[in-house]
Amino acid sequence: MARNTRIIQLIIILILITFFFSGCWNYRELDDLAIVTGVAFDQAENPDKILMTTQVVVPKNLGSEGGNGPTFINVKSTGFTVMEAVRNYNAKLDRRPFFPFTEIVVFSKEIAREGIAPYLDFFIRDPEPRSQAWIIISDSDAQDLLEEFANIEGIPTRALRQMIERQQGAMSNIASSDVVEFAQAFHSKSRQPVASIIEIKGEGKEKEVLLKETAIFNEDKLIGTLDRSEGRGYLWIINKVESGIIVVEEPGLSNDKISLELLLSQSKMIPRITGDKLEIKIEVSMESQIAEQMGDLDLSKHDVLQSLERRQAAVIHNEIMAAVKKAQDLRTDIFGFGQAFTRKYPKEMRSLEAKWDEHFPLIEVSTEIKSSIRRTAVQTRPLT
């Protein structure tokens, strides 16, 4: 009995103690935090320093009880390192910046050309930032992308994130990567990273942003770009095309166009080593439906559809080959061909991997495209 009571006393004391731990044990009230939704990096005036711009939301102006003030503010800070710049916010901002809701990380083209790995380390090492933030390369100054532009979301960073994600689902012709994907590609010897480039157009009220093209990185340095059709070529190869419109010309004399809406696509890369020759075959099997025709083709005929299918395959083939050519010219294996070879020929790759940038441009790429048009939507005959 006496022992029991002692144990009970002990438990009560222990429970009581726990309530006093709360002070310095990571207890953070939500209204002491500045929620960071995006970060932009530019070159500061002092060439050794970083200019960091963060976008934080102003909760009191958001939500149903929101006021009329600005819904976000951009705060700038400088430092020799990212972490220093982050800490310097405490001298500029009335709340502690809180990074888990960071949705985008923007780099100016200048910085991207010099290499973005030093900046990304913070996002991977620190437990706070989410590693799913999209990496964006800004055509102009990175901080300008965080300024207000025409959007519906109300918060520029959130609008940019939505744009990237929408684009992937609906157009699939600009590649993008988040912090983790970028870091994985950066660490890999046989694959190189890519990112989206966003361009600002117009000024003041007419300012709008545009997802422009795909940036190609060698290690962490920006060395080139893929335009939209090359971008889709890239995505065909890495099996990331989700949807999109393929425009082909009608067979026959007229130059009328037909839009084919992609329904389904699967692709595979099949590497083969014969002797010294490295070959890779891209197998794409895809289905689409006719989304619109501008001419007056009778789509109920089988041979018409067959010829459209052939044209469709040709478009895909061209896109793929254009992307490959661009990458091979830049000697940058953005597709992960190296990885595909490593998986199939681990022994051979051990010697090839060291000088992969020399071997990559020599790879012979071929395509095999299973193109099919499933249906003609709700109309078979032309409008006229």
Added chain:
Amino acid sequence: MFNYLAKKFNLVRLLRKQSTQNANGKKQSGLKISPHLKQNLETLKKTFKESNDFVIREFSFGSKEEPINVALVYIEGLVAKTSINDDIMKPLMYDSSFAGFINTYQPNDIIAFIDERLLSMADSIKVSNLEEVVEGCLDGHTILLVEGETQALSISNQGWERRSISEPQGEVVVRGPREGFTETLRINTSLLRRKIHNPDLVLEMLKVGQKTRTNVCIAYIAGIADDGVVQEVKNRIEDIKTDAILESGYIEQFIEDAPFSPFATIGNSEKPDVVAAKLLEGRVAILVDGSPVVLTVPFLFIEGFQSAEDYYSRPYYSSLVRILRYMGFLFSLYGPGFFVAVVAFHQELIPDALIITISSAMEGTPFPVALEAIGMGIVFEILREAGVRLPKAVGQSVSIVGALVLGDAVVSAGFVSSTMVIVVAFTAIASFVVTSHSDAESIIRFVMTLLGSALGLFGITIGTIGILIHLSALRSFGSPYLSPLAPISWLDLKDTFLRFPLWAMITRPKTIGWNNYQRESLDLIPKPPQKKKDK
């Protein structure tokens, strides 16, 4: 801990002394009925301290020369007067003259004759002890004492005011019987009999409470209930040495397995159909005179999630509701605690879109979120208590004030964030889903809120582990409290998270009805009519 305090004040020793004295001082009246009627009546009068509801009606009958003096004693209000008039006094005073009554001088002949030939009452027993006479009176019997006889007749013609059978307020059903137990033990046992037409339904009477001498009835079905459990229930009830048993809750608190646990280890119900179902699963019911709440043991944790209606309606919706009950239970335990933990410690767990809504709602509220949660929890408990105790008309105004003033004004004044009000309000509603465990729910909810605000999810994890350890250590009359979940019994999961169709519930719960395991034949699933194989 209470023991500890009591010891501290030397109470235990003091009380022990007294109780042994009490035990010695008992058994003072083993008095036999004396042949002198007057003397008996004097003793009885003294015993009842001249209370004015104790009635003595003396009269005589028989021949003028040799009248037989008798007395009826009863307590007014407990007996049916018309039956005394018509069935006791009338036969004695009027019919006896036709009965060919011959005075003999064998002792107790008169009593026997009255009992056998004159009295037109169904239920009468002979008693020879004054103590039994007193007890009989108190139970509402009418006692017939006869001059010169050492026996008396205890005639059962109780007739007191009783509440009629009505639908229990606490267990309303849409589909199912509406009748509920009342305060009268006999009616309650009859309700059970009417559900289970079987001589195996055993009803055993005990008297508990040294002052109140309350009738307690143990009901079980011989052949299904475990004899050990029945014996244990009897032993525990017989061991209760207390003044008063005013409600079945008294019994519950004296015999429960885990008096320090927030979780009840004894179930209760006001509905005969529920109790009958539990008896048929092998449980033991304890009915207490004066209480419409019948106790059932053993009580398992999952019984709190079962409702009578689950079995009366078809299994699909019942199963859905069952799952919702578990969800409601979990939410009501963890709601505020989890919310505080996430909002104050683990903001990164909140989805992107939600954090802005939450933080904009929290903007400008003066109190820390932990204090908000605990404060609102207390406010809710106060509101509930106020609403329950007040008369219906006033209770409604309490809920209006509570809902409008506290819910709306507090938010618009910026005292408490609207998300917190939503969380607390939803938790409150969720806590009504599982009523059996609602006491435990409220207590644990507060503990969880405190843990969540002190240690975040770490604290909630610790609390959860603590609860699980506690629950799995509990037993109710020999059955593991968490069964059939722990120890797992796959077959009994038929009636745990889902309610299987009745034709699939072939066995009784393993830990309770194990000695008569099968309750229905296999292959009861309804099928289209089969072609009969004719001869």
